[in-house]
Amino acid sequence: MYESGFELEPLIRYASSYDSFKTERIVCELINEGVAAIFGPGTTETSGIASSVCNTVEVPHIITHWEREKVGMTNEDSSPFTLNLYPDTNVLSRAYADLLIDYTWKSYTIIYEDDDSLIRLKDILQIHDPQSSPVTVRQLGDGPDYRPLLKQIQTSGESHIILDVSNLDKIITLLRQASEVKMMEEYQSYIITSLDTHTLDFEELKFMRANITAMRLIDPSSFDLMNAIHDWELGERQFQRMYRIAAESVKTETALYHDAVRLFAAAVRELDATEEIETEKIDCKQPQQWEHGKRIAEYMRLRTDNGITGRIVFNDDGKRSHFQLEITELSKEGFKKIGTWDPEHHVNYTRTLGEAYEQVIEALQNKTFIVVSRIAAPFLDYRKSEDGEVFEGNQRLQGYSLDLIDAISKILHFNYRFEIVPDGKYGSYNKVTKQWDGLVRHLLDRKADLAICDLTITYERRTAVDFTMPFMTLGISILFLKPVKQDPNLFSFLSPLSVDVWVFMLAAYLGVSILLFVLSRMAPDDWESSHPCNQEPEELENIWNMHNCIWLTMGSIMGQGCDILPKAISTRIVACMWWFFALIMLASYTANLAAFLTMERMDATINSAEDLAKQSKIKYGAVKGGSTMKFFQESNFSTYQRMWAAMESSRPTVFVNNNDEGRDRVLKGKRQYAYLMESTMLEYFTERYCDLVQIGGLLDSKSYGIALPLNSPYRTAISGAVLKLQEDGKLSALKEKWWKGGMCKKPESGGSDDAAELGIDAVGGVFVVLGFGCLFALIVAILEFLWNVKKVAVEQKLTPWEALRSELLFAVNIWIITKPVCNRLSESESPKSTPRSQKSSRYGSEAQSSKEKSVHSVNLNNEKVNGFTSRSLSHLNRIGNFFTRKNNSD
The missing domain is CATH 3.40.50.2300 (Response regulator)
Structure with a gap:
């Protein structure tokens, strides 16, 4: 490689990957030849000795392989002359x-x-x-x-x-x-x-x-x-070797060596521009430091460069800490x-969600899914042949699950083949064998791609398989036999009030009647003249005999009233309290009677899970190994814990193998068995079996989903298809298709068992008011009686004790129905000439005569005198006396 004024000439030596001694010798030979840097060796076992030699003579040492960390090594122990372009291990x-x-x-x-x-x-x-x-x-x-x-x-x-x-x-x-x-x-x-x-x-x-x-x-x-490959191909042509280098065939080690040489060459070029750099031959036996080695190593460590392997950045230890x-x-x-x-x-x-989704959709094209399910109408059932036709494949089945998968396949364009799980189970985990069964087992064994039926999404199943978004939401409810209507009761009109209330009402009726009779005899205002025109009657009578008292209280409680009314304050108080009592009791009876007469009376029944938990006569159970059983088994709610304990201890067992078996057990149980099941199948049963009914509301909330093997790449796509069907209303239409259509009519809302007997606790306050009112009336009557005794004692010049004794004996004599006027004047004396002190007393001879007359009048009450009764003659005599006195006064 040529770099503006200097040439890099490679010297290649080969050493064993595990021979440190030979590696040290080769490194010393290269240093003795005056190399500017050591590249390699390519193993951890031999690079350590090379790094030690380079550190001694201060020659840059560059490696490009993965190197394990040395235990206990700190930053001070690391060689400042060793640089590793391979990504840092950590x-x-x-x-x-x-x-x-x-x-x-x-x-x-x-x-x-x-x-x-x-x-x-x-x-x-x-x-x-x-x-x-x-x-x-x-x-x-x-x-x-x-x-x-x-x-x-x-x-x-x-x-x-x-x-x-x-x-x-x-x-x-x-x-x-x-x-x-x-x-x-x-x-x-x-x-x-x-x-x-x-x-x-x-x-x-x-x-x-x-x-x-x-x-x-x-x-x-x-x-x-691409530039590096072009340079490599040009270099090969110099040696008359013509071949193409594919970018996908370039190994990481090759690219790292290329970047290492480029980084070293760039450092030497830039440093050589300020100070001429010359190599020096160094003998390892008499070691000395190369004067330019430290500057080159530090410059490479601080320099940031981009190469084939991306951005090159070293940390303080000379390791490549930043890369992509x-x-x-x-x-x-x-x-x-x-x-x-x-x-x-x-x-x-860098790939968008849309691209990932398109990739999954592309993989779904014309793929055939194996869908495993179980027979359970309306989700899946065998098609019935009408003309002896034999069905094969998916055509032999029908139900909600088949229609749902068919609708999804039309959206995602895949094929499917249904298979029935042999054991017919949903999928539960056996903690003893540590194995799953049912549909979940099929997915774990990769025997199926999808599982669909009334399979509930639970936490335990979610750890073993994946689920799509729910296609149906439901909850646990109670399937029970409808109550049997009872024959009408001849005395059902007594039902609005309990027996205790009726007994207390009867006692109150008799007590108030007797109290009214006693108080009327004590109260002076209830003693009155037998004729309203006689202002000064010789005798007073009391109309409040026991017969009239009973009639007044009876008329009041019946809401009809009475033609006679009390006049004394005490008796009026008693009457008012009784009327108040009668008003409340009559209104309560009327209101509750309407509910009792309109409702349908059923036999004893249950209305909720709490009712089941409180009794032991009616047994209840669920599908063995299903999610409903797991719900009660793992629940922390006290009511459900009691229910689970009752189910687990019941003999014979209350658990069934499937919903059909549970339904049949309810039908044959004569209201002695209730079945806990999911509301979807419960709705299906009540639509087709008119004797069955749902009891109470939902005990929990759960969902059905399509199960797939864990980490299935198709879960997102199928969930999207389910969501589209839900938004289009097709899921509701499918449920309407397979659930409705039964022959059972829903009961009209109205009659219920909400009306209940009114106990003594509900109307006890009325009795309390009545009691206090009667007690108050008794106190007033006593005060009236004592006041009258005082008045009589003053007028008749008697001692209070004599007056009290005389009035009390007269009051308790219930056979006397008339009372003489205590201040009546003698018929032979003029009102003006007779002094007050000379007025005759009914306690003297006149009183005794009057008493004898009264007794005589009573004795002659029913005797006829010339076609008239003695009472009629008495009234005639009183009228004659009145007119005689009138003429005399005139």
Whole structure:
């Protein structure tokens, strides 16, 4: 190479990769010949001795290979004359880890060749934590048969593989054998850590469906590489060797040597412009320092340059700390750039989401998907032949799942073939065998590309397979047999009030009637003249006998009223309290009676999950191993925990194998079995089995989705198709098609069991008010009685005790219905001439005569005198006496 005034002449010597002694001798020979820099050797085992010699004589030492870090080595221990253009180990390891994180790989298997591989992948091992999925590390044997190792990985179900193998031929052999054991399918992904992956001949692997990702330091389409290849071809022509150099065949080591020589030449040229640089022959036995070596090494360390391998920047240790890697992906045209990585921006994709989506759509064209499902109407069922026609393939099936996949296939233009899972299970994980079953097992074994049915998206299943966006939302509910209508009850009109209320009402009715009778005899205002025209009657009568008291309270409680009313304050208070009580009770009875007469009375039933949990007579269960059973098994809610304990301990078992078995068990259970199931199938059953009904609302919220193998490249495309069908309203139309159409009519809203008996707690306050009112009336009546006793004692000139005794004996004598006027004047005395002190007392002879007359009147009450009763004659006599006194006064 010529560079303005000086010529770089290469001196090439070969040394064993593991012979340090010979390497030292060769380095000393080159230095003794007066070299300006040492390039190489290319292994870690021998580069150390070369670096030590160059550091002693201060000759620049440039290497271009990966070099492991020396344990315990610090910055002071590093040689200032050694520069390494190969990407720094720590930075390169971080690049692989960033790519892995961006790909969101949760589990993976590392296939490594030697111990150096684990050093290069240390950051990948460090991002794994105890909560993450397990990571498998397997060492590649001597070969050449790697199939046993690959079969072990396939058996484990791992689909993510990191391949760190430096031998390119081994990589080709390994991938070829992986294809033979069916580990190069579209659900397997490989990351190859070699920076020379782009130089491999992948012609036979281009059409494999596995995703192969690699990183490279060289951009085959870069302008610098094209110029370098042009210079190399010109150099070969000087030696009369004519051949073309392909950009894809340039290895990283070749490009690094090219950049190293260019960097050294640029440093020498620029330093030579200010001071002439001459080489010097140095003897290793009598070491001395080359005067220009230190300046050249420091200038190269500080200089920033761009070469075939991109930007070249060294850190203080002489390591290349800043570089850019291209993320490539194998396609039909070879390795295609999809992004870049650098220490500052990390992963940055150059391929847009639209381009990635178009690539997936292109891969879907005319692809045939194997769709696994299970028989469960309306999602999937066998088509019934009407004319003996035999169906084959997809035509033998019908249902919601088939129509949904068919609609998606028309959007994405792929073919499909349905298969039925042999065990008929959805997919649950057995913690003992550590194996999945059902649909999930089929996907893990790569026997199917899609799984569709009423498969619930759960966290446990999501760790094993991928799901598209939900195509149906649902929840757990209760399937039960409809209540049986009871025969009408002859005395159903008594139902609005409980038995306790009826008993208390009857007691209140009798108590108030008796109290009203007693108070009316004590209250003076309820004693009145037998004729309203007689202002000064000889006797007073009380109409409030027991018969009238009972009639007043009965008329009030019936809302009809009465033609007689009390006049005393105490009895009116009792009447008012009773009317208030009657108003409340009558209104409550009327309101509750309307609900009871209009509703349908059913037998004892359940209305919610809480009702199931509180009782033990009705058994309940779910599908064994299904998501509903898992919901109760793993729930932290106390009600659901009690339900799970009851289900688990029930004998015989309450779990069933499928929804049809659960439905039949409810139908035959005579309301002794309830089935917990997902609301979608529950709606389907209630549309076609009129004796079944949904109890309560939804216990949770979940979704159905289409399952795919983990990291399927088609998940985004299929999810987009599902979203389009939802936006177009086709998902709703499909559900309407397969769910509706049953013969059962929905019950009209109205009659319900919401009305309930009114207990004593609901109307107890009315009784309290009535009781306090009656007590208040009793107190007022006592005060009225005592006031009257005082008044009588003053007027009749009796002691209070005598007056009290006389009035009390008269009040308790219930047989006397008339009462003489206590201040009536003697018929023989004039009102004006008779002094007040001479007024006759009913407690004297006149009172005794009056009492005898009253008794006599009572005794003659029912006797006829000339066709008149004694009472009639008494009224006539009183009228005659009234007019006689009137004439005398006139």
